[in-house]
Amino acid sequence: MSFFSFHFLVFLGVLLLVYQRSRSKKYRRALLTLANTGFLLTLVTSGPSLAALAVFLLCGYGMLCLVRARPSRLWPPVFIAAAVAALVYVKRYDFLAVLLPGSWTQHALELVGISYMTFKLIHMLVDQHQGQLPRFSFLSYLNYQIGFFSLVAGPIQRYGEFHEFWAGIDRGYGAEHQGMRHWNRILTGMIKLGVVAFAARYAYQYSRDELVRAADAPSAALSFLLSFYLYPLYVYSNFSGYCDMVIGAAGLLGMKHAENFDRPYLARNLVDFWNRWHITLTRWIRDYVFMAPYKWVAERWTAHATRAGYALAGVALFLAGVWHGSTSNFAVFGLLHGLGVAATMIYGDLLSRRLGRAGVKRYMSHPWIRRASVFATLHYVCFTFLFFTPGLDATARTLRMVVTKVLA
Amino acid sequence: MNEIRERLQQVFRQVFDDPDAVLTDEMSAKDVDGWDSLQHINLIIAVEKHFAIRFATDEISGLKEPGQNIGSFVRLLERKLGMQSRTAGA
Numbered sequence: 001m002s003f004f005s006f007h008f009l010v011f012l013g014v015l016l017l018v019y020q021r022s023r024s025k026k027y028r029r030a031l032l033t034l035a036n037t038g039f040l041l042t043l044v045t046s047g048p049s050l051a052a053l054a055v056f057l058l059c060g061y062g063m064l065c066l067v068r069a070r071p072s073r074l075w076p077p078v079f080i081a082a083a084v085a086a087l088v089y090v091k092r093y094d095f096l097a098v099l100l101p102g103s104w105t106q107h108a109l110e111l112v113g114i115s116y117m118t119f120k121l122i123h124m125l126v127d128q129h130q131g132q133l134p135r136f137s138f139l140s141y142l143n144y145q146i147g148f149f150s151l152v153a154g155p156i157q158r159y160g161e162f163h164e165f166w167a168g169i170d171r172g173y174g175a176e177h178q179g180m181r182h183w184n185r186i187l188t189g190m191i192k193l194g195v196v197a198f199a200a201r202y203a204y205q206y207s208r209d210e211l212v213r214a215a216d217a218p219s220a221a222l223s224f225l226l227s228f229y230l231y232p233l234y235v236y237s238n239f240s241g242y243c244d245m246v247i248g249a250a251g252l253l254g255m256k257h258a259e260n261f262d263r264p265y266l267a268r269n270l271v272d273f274w275n276r277w278h279i280t281l282t283r284w285i286r287d288y289v290f291m292a293p294y295k296w297v298a299e300r301w302t303a304h305a306t307r308a309g310y311a312l313a314g315v316a317l318f319l320a321g322v323w324h325g326s327t328s329n330f331a332v333f334g335l336l337h338g339l340g341v342a343a344t345m346i347y348g349d350l351l352s353r354r355l356g357r358a359g360v361k362r363y364m365s366h367p368w369i370r371r372a373s374v375f376a377t378l379h380y381v382c383f384t385f386l387f388f389t390p391g392l393d394a395t396a397r398t399l400r401m402v403v404t405k406v407l408a
Numbered sequence: 409m410n411e412i413r414e415r416l417q418q419v420f421r422q423v424f425d426d427p428d429a430v431l432t433d434e435m436s437a438k439d440v441d442g443w444d445s446l447q448h449i450n451l452i453i454a455v456e457k458h459f460a461i462r463f464a465t466d467e468i469s470g471l472k473e474p475g476q477n478i479g480s481f482v483r484l485l486e487r488k489l490g491m492q493s494r495t496a497g498a
């Protein structure tokens with residue numbers, strides 16, 4: 001069931017009606033479990049996939065119980081490695097074809113939401129190991145993992161936020177002012193998804209076709225420029241619209257989700273961009289990919305900490321890019337972002353050394369420097385989005401056409 | 409001045425290489441030039457060393473979330489050090 005569908009609105013409306021009329025927490029929890037399970041089942045493609053998903057969820061719960069009952073430094077790395085291996089296997093990443101026999105990647109398993117579930121599981125395992133995870137039960141774990149609001153996309157919710165809702169599960173917001181704000185958020189999301197994203201995608205495809213047909217340099221340049229700007233507009237309005245719907249719909253039940261976007265195309269560098277784009281993913285990557293190895297290096301070899309920071313930030317953003325899809329174009333997308341973030345950090349440190357803290361502040365607050373930075377960042381990001389569409393061949397064809405029709 | 413805040417200020421001055429830095433409870437990462445994610449972890453490492461404590465991942469990232477400030481940092485330190493919270497300015 002898609003979020004942007006009549007079926008989903010009916011599903012949400014019926015759920016809200018029953019949910020807000022239910023009197024006990026127990027009943028509301030049971031209702032939400034039923035809704036989450038029902039929503040999940042509409043997305044499962046086959047019996048084996050459902051069985052594999054059940055195994056993944058049960059194993060995850062088992063791991064968490066073991067970490068809670070018998071704390072050991074051994075568990076988190078072993079369990080995280082197992083969860084990541086399951087993710088890589090199910091997602092059939094292109095690079096696996098080089099490492100494993102072909103038959104290993106030729107399976108028909110499709111585990112709905114496994115990317116987000118793996119993120120959530122790793123977060124729970126680490127936080128439980130460090131004694132920071134709020135109390136969990138099988139039902140709270142299950143609903144956190146398969147919650148329909150952010151099962152396949154949207155903000156990555158932390159268990160603490162979910163637990164706050166689950167422990168005090170109330171009737172949500174119906175007719176009050178707050179409820180209207182949530183409905184408004186849903187409507188905003190629908191407009192972004194159904195109007196802006198739809199129109200941007202249509203215009204993008206049209207301009208790409210026009211690029212193929214273009215007979216002279218000016219029309220080819222115009223078509224390319226249109227597609228160059230329209231695809232990032234489509235991706236942003238599509239994903240942020242989806243997140244608006246998630247945040248609004250969850251808010252109607254009284255559940256909080258963190259904001260996932262903050263005007264990303266106004267970022268003044270690539271580090272700033274990732275602090276504004278898919279914010280919950282960036283924070284997850286910072287906390288569970290970047291932080292531990294950086295701390296480990298910085299505590300032991302302080303003199304090398306800065307360079308290690310550049311390298312680890314580059315690797316972390318590369319992994320964020322690779323995570324977006326299983327085909328090789330996403331590896332290029334990740335590489336461009338990883339290199340861009342590392343270069344931004346190096347440039348920032350060079351500026352600090354040369355101008356001093358006060359000098360950097362003056363430099364950064366100069367209006368023309370700010371405008372130039374935003375312009376350059378926007379265009380670099382738009383360029384990286386050329387590699388966001390599946391298949392490197394298609395991107396290579398587009399770039400070849402630009403060279404032959406516009407630049408030649 | 410709260411003793412913990414004073415000790416935190418010493419660490420802060422070292423990490424941010426600013427001998428004149430003065431911490432207030434309301435101050436947050438946005439108010440300090442150079443308090444980015446990397447410097448935040450450097451600050452945490454220095455605080456861990458100075459106070460002989462360890463922070464969990466959730467605590468480290470929580471300190472940089474919107475709404476968190478030096479006051480939150482001091483309160484977390486007090487909790488971790490097992491000390492009674494003191495009222496501001498007492």
